Structures are given as structure tokens and as C-alpha cells.
Amino acid sequence: KNQVEQSPQSLIILEGKNCTLQCNYTVSPFSNLRWYKQDTGRGPVSLTIMTFSENTKSNGRYTATLDADTKQSSLHITASQLSDSASYICVVSGYYGGSQGNLIFGKGTKLSVKP
Amino acid sequence: DSGVTQTPKHLITATGQRVTLRCSPRSGDLSVYWYQQSLDQGLQFLIQYYNGEERAKGNILERFSAQQFPDLHSELNLSSLELGDSALYFCASSVAREGGPDTQYFGPGTRLTVL
Numbered sequence: 096k097n098q099v100e101q102s103p104q105s106l107i108i109l110e111g112k113n114c115t116l117q118c119n120y121t122v123s124p125f126s127n128l129r130w131y132k133q134d135t136g137r138g139p140v141s142l143t144i145m146t147f148s149e150n151t152k153s154n155g156r157y158t159a160t161l162d163a164d165t166k167q168s169s170l171h172i173t174a175s176q177l178s179d180s181a182s183y184i185c186v187v188s189g190y191y192g193g194s195q196g197n198l199i200f201g202k203g204t205k206l207s208v209k210p
Numbered sequence: 211d212s213g214v215t216q217t218p219k220h221l222i223t224a225t226g227q228r229v230t231l232r233c234s235p236r237s238g239d240l241s242v243y244w245y246q247q248s249l250d251q252g253l254q255f256l257i258q259y260y261n262g263e264e265r266a267k268g269n270i271l272e273r274f275s276a277q278q279f280p281d282l283h284s285e286l287n288l289s290s291l292e293l294g295d296s297a298l299y300f301c302a303s304s305v306a307r308e309g310g311p312d313t314q315y316f317g318p319g320t321r322l323t324v325l
Contacts (some may be wrong), residue, residue, distance in 0.1 A: 138212065138316030139253070184253065188281040198268065205250050 097115045097122040101201035105155050111207055114174055115153045118168040118180045118185030126188040130159050133182045135205070142170070142183075182206070213237065214303050214317035222323045228289040231320045235282055235303030241265070242284040243304070244276055248297035259284055266274060291324045298322075 099120045108114050120128070127146045131139035143152045143159040145168070151160050156173045172179055182203040188200070213236035235242050242254055244256040246269075255268035259278035270276075273291075278284040288295060298319045306312035 136298075136321075138214075138302070138319055140212075140316070140323075141313045144313065186253075200253040200255070202252040 097189060097199050097203040098186075099185055099199045100182075101185050102206060104202070105205040105207070106210060107207045108175055110175060110177055112192070113171065113173050114175060114206065114207070115170075116170045116183050116185075118201055120166050120168070120185070120187045120199070120201075122166075122187040122189045122199050123165075124189055125163060128159075128168050129186045129188070130157070130162055131170075131184040131186060133184055135181075139184060144163050172206075175206075177208050177210060180206060180208045212317060214315050215302060216299075216301050216317035218320060219318065220321050220323075222325065223291060224325055225291055225293060227233050227291050227324075228287065229291065229322065231286040231288070231299050231301075233284045233286070233301030233303075233317060235284070235301075236315055237296045238305035239305050239315070240282065240308065240310075242282070243277055243302040244270075244284070244286050245300040245302065245316075246297050247319075248294075249299060251297075253300070257284070262264040286323070292322050294320055295325045 102117045129144045129177045130142040133139040142157050145161045147163040156169045182205050184203040186202040187199045213265040215233045215234045240261045244257045247253045261268040262278050273289050276286045302314040302316045302317045304312045306313045
């Protein structure tokens with residue numbers, strides 16, 4: 096069964112600290128993996144997109160890694176800020192011919208950054 | 211502001227009723243996607259349209275239908291509403307047809323409450 100599992104479910108860190116969020120998936124075949132940031136009650140915002148040939152991608156203080164062999168991805172946040180408080184969602188896309196295929200969403204990690 | 215607009219912002223209706231949610235994509239984007247986000251399920255992909263044609267279907271119920279018009283705006287119709295349909299409904303748009311490694315831009319969402 097195609098699944099995306101994220102850990103931890105929630106995380107509290109102090110402002111200025113680093114943190115790493117995990118995503119494990121069983122989606123096959125694999126097309127791409129995305130990380131989104133979603134503030135409460137708002138639409139998700141794309142942080143990174145990676146295909147199977149990419150193993151790292153950065154967007155400012157956000158760095159995503161992908162290990163397509165072990166089907167694992169991580170999102171590292173450096174020097175956290177209060178505005179990083181949000182849910183971070185891992186999304187994996189399977190490849191089915193010419194269509195988008197099925198998008199499998201993780202349930203997200205809720206990050207709280209405290210002053 | 212992602213450039214994707216959704217109306218209405220909030221909708222309260224009764225069970226058994228029918229509602230229509232509207233989405234206008236970013237200028238130049240040909241693909242529109244619909245998602246449902248409920249508290250216990252996380253984000254779920256419903257359906258994708260590209261330039262007026264249906265391209266991919268996810269977990270969309272038979273009571274739900276969508277279409278994309280020649281001006282590229284899209285509508286999601288929900289009928290015979292049930293309490294469990296209460297959720298945030300997001301629309302997203304992107305440029306690419308095949309939904310490959312392209313960025314999807316999400317609208318602010320429509321919060322549907324079924325009483």
C-alpha cells in the first residue's frame with residue numbers, strides 16, 4: 096500500500112535552534128517528493144521538490160534530502176525563527192504514464208518554535 | 211499571496227444540500243488541482259484538470275464533481291452533503307500538464323461546514 100509516514104508528529108524547539116523532520120514512504124513507482132509548509136488555516140506553500148536523481152535541495156534555511164534507495168527524506172531547518180511555526184507536509188507523487196498519478200500526503204509534523 | 215483565488219472563504223450549509231466552490235488559477239497556469247483537508251485525514255488529492263480536460267483523479271467521491279471552464283477557472287460541486295464533508299477545500303494551480311516536478315500554488319481555501 097502506498098503510504099507516507101512523517102515523524103515526529105509534533106516538535107517544540109527554541110528559537111535559533113536547528114531541527115530535522117523525517118519522511119518515509121512506500122510509494123512505487125516514484126516520481127517526485129515535495130515538502131510543503133502550511134500555516135494554520137492557510138494553503139500549503141511549496142518549499143522543495145525533488146526527483147529520484149536529486150539527493151539534496153535547499154531553499155533558504157530549509158534543506159531537504161532524499162535517499163531514493165531507502166525511501167527516506169528529511170527536512171532540515173537551520174537557525175529556526177518564530178515564523179517557522181507551522182505544519183510541514185511531505186508529499187510523494189507516483190508516476191503513472193502521462194498523468195500526475197496519485198499524490199500521497201503525509202499527515203505532517205507540527206513544529207512550534209518558542210522564544 | 212499565491213495568485214490563486216478561491217470563493218467563498220466560508221460556507222455553512224445543511225446536510226443533503228449542494229454547494230459550488232470556485233477557483234481562479236494564477237495567470238498563465240493551465241492545471242488546476244482540488245484538495246480536501248479534514249482534521250483527521252490530512253490533505254487528500256481529489257482531482258486535476260489541465261486546460262479544460264480531466265487529467266487525474268484521486269479520492270473524489272461520486273457525489274463530488276468538478277470542471278474547468280474555457281477561461282481556466284474551475285468549480286468543485288459537492289452534492290448530497292454529509293456531516294463528514296465538513297473540511298477545508300483547497301485549489302492549487304501549476305503550469306505543467308503532467309504534474310511532474312513543478313510547483314503547485316495553493317489558494318487560501320474554502321472552509322465548508324455542514325450542519
